[in-house]
Amino acid sequence: MTATHIVFERVGKSYDSVKGPTKALTGVNFEICEGEVFGIIGRSGAGKSTLLRTINALELPTEGRVTVHGTDPATLPEDALVQLRRKIGMIFQHFNLLSSKTVWDNVALPLRVAGASASDMRERVGKLLNLVGLADKAHAYPAQLSGGQKQRVGIARALVHSPEILLCDEATSALDPETTQSILGLLRDINRQLGLTVVLITHDMAVIRAICDRVLVLDQGEMQEIGEVWSVFGAPQSQASQAMLRSLKQGLPHEVVQQLQPTADTAHSHALIGLRFHDLPAGQGLPLAALQALEVLCRGTELIHGGLDHLQGHSVGQLIIRIPAANLTDAETMRQTAGADTLEILGYVQSH
Structure with a gap:
């Protein structure tokens, strides 16, 4: 993990409200390396989701910039942004599956939208369902699946375009502890097998402990500390880190x-x-x-x-x-x- 993959340069984000501009992020400045599993943790309202979504330009900074391999997504024309987003997969807390479509069709949907051939879809979807352990559920519908199986479908769908980055937006928050561990194990396996850079946000220190290489602690839109997981856990420097670690002790x-x-x-x-x-x-x-x-x-x-x-x-x-x-x-x-x-x-x- 030596090459820099994602860079945040003094990123700030404000939203307009009836009471005036509301700051969601202030002066966020750090780098994520290629191939690492990087965690962003903070309480509700800390700005985690906003920060994550600046990577694929679902949110645009009002100050500073984010670059992916030197490219600022916010500056790209629509066609180029679509191509970049295909290299950035994303999974969500509530799965976001189409209930009227089978597992196979949910995974194939991004390929169908991109105009992939039927043979390419068959090959790619088959490989991904094997990867996430759902080959036998290809013709099942979301209502027939457990929460963990639904999230595995979401992971497979996020990988259809062979992304270089996988963003995880509270991907285990809706799951029970045992299922959470299986999903985290799958994400770590995917990271190792495919060499993906994984960026996840969570409010749960146990998730950070289980999977991440480094962690950023965010509170009220500001960086509190950043470092290797063992270092932050062993000697938390900020009050926010200490408060979140109490749940593990x-x-x-x-x-x-x-x-x-x-x-x-x-x-x-x-x-x-x-x-x-x-x-x-x-x-x-x-x-x-x-x-x-x-x-x-x-x-x-x-x-x-x-x-x-x-x-x-x-x-x-x-x-x-x-x-x-x-x-x-x-x-x-x-x-x-x-x-x-x-x-x-x-x-x-x-x-x-």
Whole structure:
């Protein structure tokens, strides 16, 4: 993933409303490489769909520009734009299938519109239905399909023109968790087999974790951070990233949260310490010797909560420990003893 495929140059987008111009995007500036799976995540209203649709000129920036292999879609005449859009497939949250047409006809429709021959349609549609695992459903109608099967039809249809880019607009939001994983696995397989650049938008960090190489966090139309998934997950820098990552992390025990105070009330209070590990050696865990060393340094250390995750060849995670406040030594010494990248005093609780 070295060649640049899509470039956003200070992209801004405004819409007119009765209250005046409304900003959907402001100064968005980044690049997507050929062949990567790139995720754009944000809450509802963050500007994700608007940003995605600037790639194929379904939305035109009011500031800056977007280029695909050096070409700005917004500057193209209609015929050239049609040709470019055929190289940019798109799948949607609600499938957008024609209920009156069979699976085969839904997939073949873009080829029919483009004037492809019957033999070309038979060959192309057959290959794509095999690719998405629906060869036996060619003559079924959408009403006879599950949600996951409908989305597979949508994916096959998006691939009929052998695109170089596949845009995914909340493609798994309407699916159950098990079906979501199967669709994400299919998208990753397509990315590897066909070398497509995949750009997906979602509000779900679990989707980003499962499939993406890099991720952009968008909030209120502005970039919050961008980076490899393991790095953003291991050490989120923005408040938006931290808020969305909370859904992936088991919280502190409820009874602990209720007792948590910003200062130590008594000499017998305990401090809650958060230790974050941003990049442990690939495939390795946290040596128990680190916790034993903490116990030597601060008598009465207890492990309250935590875990490690392995992403893209990196180990990241967090441990939360409880230490008698009276035994709390220099925080930097504790961090180094544990081998953690950062240490944070989360608060204090009463001893039992």
